[in-house]
Amino acid sequence: MNQPQKPIHFALTTPLYYVNDVPHIGSAYTTMAADAIARFHRLQGKNVLLITGTDEHGQKIQRTAQSQNIEPQQHCDKIAARFDDLWQKLNIQYDRFSRTTAPKHEKIVKEFFERVSNNEDIYLDRQQGWYCVSCEEFKDERELTSEKHCPIHTNKKAEWRDEENYFFRLSKYQDRLEHLYATRPDFIQPPSRRNEVLSFVKGGLQDFSISRINMDWGFPIPVNPEHTIYVWFDALLGYVTALLDPEDDPTLEKALKNAWPINLHLIGKDILRFHAVYWPAMLFSAGLEIPDRVFGHGFLTKNGRKMGKTTGNTIDPFDLVDRYGADAVRYYFLKEIEFGQDGDFNENRFVTVLNADLANDLGNLLNRTLGMAKKYCQAQVPDLTGEAIATDNPLKNQGIAITPKVIQAYEALNFTQACEHIFDLIRACNKYIDEQAPWSLYKQKQQDRVEQVLYAVLESVRLSAYLLAPIVPDLSQKVYQQLGFSADFNNPTCLNEQLQFEQHSAWGILPPKQVLQKAKPIFPQLELSEE
Ligand code: MSP
Numbered sequence: 001m002n003q004p005q006k007p008i009h010f011a012l013t014t015p016l017y018y019v020n021d022v023p024h025i026g027s028a029y030t031t032m033a034a035d036a037i038a039r040f041h042r043l044q045g046k047n048v049l050l051i052t053g054t055d056e057h058g059q060k061i062q063r064t065a066q067s068q069n070i071e072p073q074q075h076c077d078k079i080a081a082r083f084d085d086l087w088q089k090l091n092i093q094y095d096r097f098s099r100t101t102a103p104k105h106e107k108i109v110k111e112f113f114e115r116v117s118n119n120e121d122i123y124l125d126r127q128q129g130w131y132c133v134s135c136e137e138f139k140d141e142r143e144l145t146s147e148k149h150c151p152i153h154t155n156k157k158a159e160w161r162d163e164e165n166y167f168f169r170l171s172k173y174q175d176r177l178e179h180l181y182a183t184r185p186d187f188i189q190p191p192s193r194r195n196e197v198l199s200f201v202k203g204g205l206q207d208f209s210i211s212r213i214n215m216d217w218g219f220p221i222p223v224n225p226e227h228t229i230y231v232w233f234d235a236l237l238g239y240v241t242a243l244l245d246p247e248d249d250p251t252l253e254k255a256l257k258n259a260w261p262i263n264l265h266l267i268g269k270d271i272l273r274f275h276a277v278y279w280p281a282m283l284f285s286a287g288l289e290i291p292d293r294v295f296g297h298g299f300l301t302k303n304g305r306k307m308g309k310t311t312g313n314t315i316d317p318f319d320l321v322d323r324y325g326a327d328a329v330r331y332y333f334l335k336e337i338e339f340g341q342d343g344d345f346n347e348n349r350f351v352t353v354l355n356a357d358l359a360n361d362l363g364n365l366l367n368r369t370l371g372m373a374k375k376y377c378q379a380q381v382p383d384l385t386g387e388a389i390a391t392d393n394p395l396k397n398q399g400i401a402i403t404p405k406v407i408q409a410y411e412a413l414n415f416t417q418a419c420e421h422i423f424d425l426i427r428a429c430n431k432y433i434d435e436q437a438p439w440s441l442y443k444q445k446q447q448d449r450v451e452q453v454l455y456a457v458l459e460s461v462r463l464s465a466y467l468l469a470p471i472v473p474d475l476s477q478k479v480y481q482q483l484g485f486s487a488d489f490n491n492p493t494c495l496n497e498q499l500q501f502e503q504h505s506a507w508g509i510l511p512p513k514q515v516l517q518k519a520k521p522i523f524p525q526l527e528l529s530e531e
Contacts (some may be wrong), residue, residue, distance in 0.1 A: 006047045007047060007258065008047050008048070008049045008258055008259040009041070009046035009047050009048065010038075010041045010046050010047075010048045010049070010263050010264075011048070011049040011051065011243075011259040011260075011262045011263050011264075012034055012037060012038060012048070012049070012050055012051070012262065012263055012264040012265070012266060013034070013050075013051040013052070013239050013242070013262055013264070013265050013266065014027075014030045014031045014034045014050075014051070014052040014053075014266055014267075015027075015030060015055070015266075015267050015268070015271060016052070016053040016054055016055040016098060016100060016235050016238045016239075017052075017053075017054050017055060017083060018054070018055050018058075018060060018061065019054050019055070019056050019061055019075070019076050019079035019080055019083075020060045020061050020064045020079075021064070021079070022079060022082045022318075023082060023083050023086045023317060024307075024314065024315075024316075024317065025300060025307070025314075025315040025316075025317050025320075025345070026268060026299070026300060026307075027083070027086075027317075028086060028090060028317040028329075028333075029268075029297070029300060029333055030266055030267065030268060030297065031052060031087060031090070031092055031094075032090060032092070032329070032330050032333055032334060033266060033297065033333075033334060033339060033413070033415070034050060034052070034092075034266045035050065035090070035091070035092045035093060035094070035330075035470075036330070036334055036410075036415060036470040036471050037264070037266070037410070037413065037470070038050040038093065038094075039093065039469065039470035039473065039489075040410045040470040042093075042492060042495055043466075043469060043470060043495055043499070043501055044501045045495070045496055045500065045501055048095070049095045049096065049243075049259050050093065050094045050095050050096070051094070051095065051096045051098060051239060051242040051243075051262075052083075052087070052092070052094045052096070052097060052098070053096070053097050053098030053099055053100070053238055053242060054076070054079070054080045054083055054097075054098075054099050054100065055100050055231065055235040055238065056072075056076040056080070056099060056100045056101045057100055057101065057217055057218040057219070057228075057229075057231045057234055057235070058136050058215075058217065058218060058231030059133050059136065059212070059215050059217070059231075060133050060134060060136055061075070061076065061217060062215065062216075062217035063133070065217075072217050073101060076099070076101055080097075080099055083097075084097065085318075086317055086318060086321075089318065089321045089322075089326060090317070090321060090326050090329065090330065091326045091327075091330075091473060091474065091490070093490070093492075096242040096243075097242075098238045098239070098241055098242035099238075100234055100235055100238045100241075102241065103250075104241060104244060104250035105234075105237070105238060105241040105250075106219050107250035107251070108237055108240055108241045108244075108250055108251075108252060108255060109219055109229060109233075109234050109237050110219070110222050111251060111252050112237055112240070112252060112282075112286055113221070113222055113229070113233075114222060115252075115285070115286040115287065116168070116282065116285045116286050117222075117223070119285050119286070119287075120169075121168060121169040121172065121285045122166055122167065122168060122169070122210070123166070123167055123169070124164060124165070124166055124167070125164070125165065125167050125207075125209075126162070126163070126164055126165075127161060127162070127163055127164070127165040127167075127209045128160075128161065128162045129141075129160075129161060130144060130148060130158035130159070130160060130161075131158060131159050131160075131161045132150035132152070132153060132156065132158045132159075133156070133159065134150065134152070134153040134156050135150060135152060135153065135270075136230075136231050136232060137232070138161075138208070138209070139158055144158055152270060154308075155308070155310045163212075163213050163214075164213065165209035165210070165211045165212065165213070165227070165230075166209065166210050166211040166221060166224075166227060167207045167208065167209050167210065168207060168208055168209075168210045168233070168278075168281075168282065168285075169207050169285075170205045170206065170207050170208055170277075170278065170281050171204075171205050171206060171207050173205070173280075173281040173284050173285070174201070174204070174205045176281075176284055177201055177205070177277060177280060177281060177284075178201060178202075180280060180290065181194070181197070181198060181201070186292075186293060187276070187290070187292075187293060187294065188272075188276045188293075188294050188296070189293060189294070189295045189296070189340070189413075190295070190296075190340040192340070193269060193272055193276075193295075193296040193340075196269075196272065197272060197273070197276045197277060200273065200277065201277060205277070205281075208278065209230060210229065210230040210233040211224075211227035211228060211229060211230055212227065212228050212230060213226060213227055213228070215228050216228055218230075218231060218234060219234060232274055232278070233282070236274065236275075236278070236279050236282065239262060239265070240252065240255050240256065240260075241255060243255045243256065243258070243259050243260065252286075252288075256288070260288070260289060261288075261289040261290060261291045261292060262291040262292070263291070263292045263293065264291070264292060264293045264294075264295060265279075265291055265293070265294045265295070266295050266297070267294065267295070267296055267297070268296065268297055268298075268299065269296040269297065269298060269299065270299070271296075272294070272296040275294045275296075276294045276296075279291075295340070295413055296340075297339055297340055298337070298339075298340060298341045298342035298343060299342045300315075300333075300337070300342070300343055300344070300345055301342065301343075301344045301345070302314070302315055302344070302345050302346070303344070303345075303346050304344055304346075315345055317329070323529050324350075324354070324526060325474075326474065327358075327472040327473070327474050327475045327523070328350075328354050328358070328523075328526070330471055330472060331353075331354065331357070331358060331419075331471055331472050331475075332345075332350050332353060332354060333345075334415040334416075334419070334471050335353070335357070335415060335416055335419040335471070336349070336350075336353055336416070337416070338414075338416045339413050339414060339415050339416065340413070347528060348528060351526045351527070351528050354523070354526050355525055355526055357419075357423060358472070358475065358522075358523040359521075359523045359524065359525045359526065361423060361426050361427060361430065362423075362426050362461070362464065362465075362475075362479075362522070362523070363521055363522050363523045365426060365429055365430055365433075365457070365461060366461050366479055366482060366519065366522060367519045367521065367522075368433070369429075369433070369454060369457045369458055369461065370482060370516055370517075370518075370519035371519055372438055372439070372450075372454060373454050373458065373516050374516070374519075375442075376438065376442050376447070376450050376451075376454065377450075377451060377454060379515065379516045380513045380514065380515055380516060381455065381458060381483075381484070381510050381511060381512055381513055381514040381516065382450075382451035382452075382454055382455045382512065382513075383451070383512045383513050384451060384452070384455045384512055385508065385512055386455075386459060386506075386507060386508015386509060386510070387508060388452075388455075389452060389455060389456055389459075389508065390452070393452070393456050394428065394432060395425070395428060395429060395432055395456040395457065395459075395460045396456060396507060396508070398424070398425050398428055398460075399425060399459065399460050399463050399507030399508075400506075400507045400508075402421050402422065402424075402425050402463070402467070402507075403463070403467065403505045403506070403507075405417075405421045406418045406421050406422060406467045407505075409421060410470065415471060418467070418471075419468070419471065421467075422464045422467050422468055423464075425460055425463070425464055426460075426461070426464050428460075429457045429460050429461065432453070432456070432457065433453070433457060436449075436453045438450045438453045438454060441453070455510065458483060458510055458516075459507060459508060459509075459510040460507070461479060461483070462479070462480070462483050462509075462510055463504075463505070463506075463507055464479075465479035465480055465483075466480075466499070466504045466505060467505070469489045473489045473490055474489075474490070475522055475523060476489050477489045477490065478520075478522040479522055481517060482516065482517045482518075482519060482520065482522070483510065483514070483516060483517075484511075484514040484515050484516050484517060485498070485514075486498075487499045
């Protein structure tokens with residue numbers, strides 16, 4: 001553990017999920033996207049730090065534990081383990097799992113609070129207002145329904161609070177925040193979310209309370225232990241605690257030494273205000289740098305309707321993965337729903353998309369091409385290199401053009417577009433085979449042409465699998481394996497040694513005469529198996 005740490009090139013976070021309940025599809029969605037981005041950067045040889053974790057304090061969690069007659073910590077341990085289970089099932093390669101009940105986190109929160117307090121940004125005042133326990137947030141009365149229900153948690157009534165709280169002087173940072181948004185237009189993405197934040201901030205920022213009384217599930221305020229630190233003030237700092245190496249003393253200095261500022265906070269649109277307004281202001285106050293980018297994705301619905309336990313309109317991510325596999329779930333949500341927009345889950349559509357893209361367009365293509373290679377080329381890659389393929393070969397041209405486009409799409413977190421570019425190439429391969437008809441060429445004894453065609457297709461399939469690996473790593477692995485490679489997309493060492501980006505993201509690297517494996521379906525034809 002005393003070896004020098006490798007510098008981090010890219011650090012990103014998912015939200016730290018509330019442990020009031022087992023993970024839902026919304027948490028899975030953000031985490032799948034984060035994992036795909038992390039894998040894309042790792043594929044490029046970067047040292048990545050993917051941070052996820054759980055947000056374990058606050059009234060919502062305290063009440064859940066009470067209702068089950070167990071200690072809050074015991075409840076948190078149980079649910080945090082369920083998150084980890086889901087991440088294993090979904091093939092999420094996280095580097096840090098930050099839990100806000102960790103003792104080291106308390107030290108970080110205390111030190112941060114003191115910095116902000118020394119900067120005279122904390123004061124005691126009276127807080128009156130409507131509090132939504134499910135959001136853990138005070139709501140403006142205008143936002144509530146006539147029955148005082150929260151717009152997000154429409155089955156829950158907001159609670160009236162009138163108590164003394166410590167406040168954070170957010171209003172002091174109005175100008176600095178506006179300056180931040182103006183000078184770093186990419187700080188909040190996509191643009192629609194940025195506009196939401198700009199108009200909220202333009203309306204004038206008000207100080208917000210950062211302590212609660214009569215609620216002890218959280219850290220005490222250092223100067224007044226009757227008060228408990230507000231769950232959001234505590235939770236955002238979980239991103240900082242996550243940066244500590246296991247052997248580090250829990251200090252801000254140690255935590256921030258190698259991966260600060262965070263490059264990307266990935267969140268859902270409902271928690272944008274906390275990340276794009278409160279969080280940078282807290283960091284300004286503590287004299288710390290601001291993260292590079294906050295991306296707020298959209299909300300998922302099921303069959304066109306809002307999801308919710310009370311209505312029974314839910315998607316259980318565990319069940320979905322059990323029935324269809326991790327790659328299927330990852331592919332559907334990342335390809336089918338434009339990242340940043342709201343999107344719908346419909347099981348018929350799910351099955352149709354997966355069968356069309358993965359089982360048919362890609363799976364059958366590999367299958368039939370390997371079949372022909374076996375018949376016409378002794379189950380080997382034809383004895384050619386990419387350079388030997390004619391410069392006007394359509395697959396070669398498209399293959400060369402696609403990588404920069406896919407890189408650009410991943411960098412913009414546009415998974416849909418990355419997949420579209422890749423599947424354009426895959427569909428072009430199917431068309432090319434049909435047009436070239438290698439079986440006829442073979443009958444006509446045009447072996448050279450047969451080999452040219454098969455090389456171009458096999459190589460295009462390889463490149464497609466490589467570029468899809470951040471989204472469907474197991475599927476890419478199977479394609480690579482059948483093409484005769486032994487490297488593993490799930491193994492970071494292989495990424496750096498046998499699957500190097502510079503080489504594998506280029507068209508034309510499939511080694512001549514590489515022995516091909518037996519064709520096996522890489523993705524099963526799915527049938528609707530509604531619960
Ligand atoms: N604990 C806070 C985050 C603190 S971060 C320092 C929290 N947790 S949460 O578990 O309620 O929400 C986690 C994520 O799930 C959020 O990004 C939220 O947007 C996302 N989703 C919750 N429901 C969702 C959908 N129906 N659709 C997509 N994502 C949604 O907030």
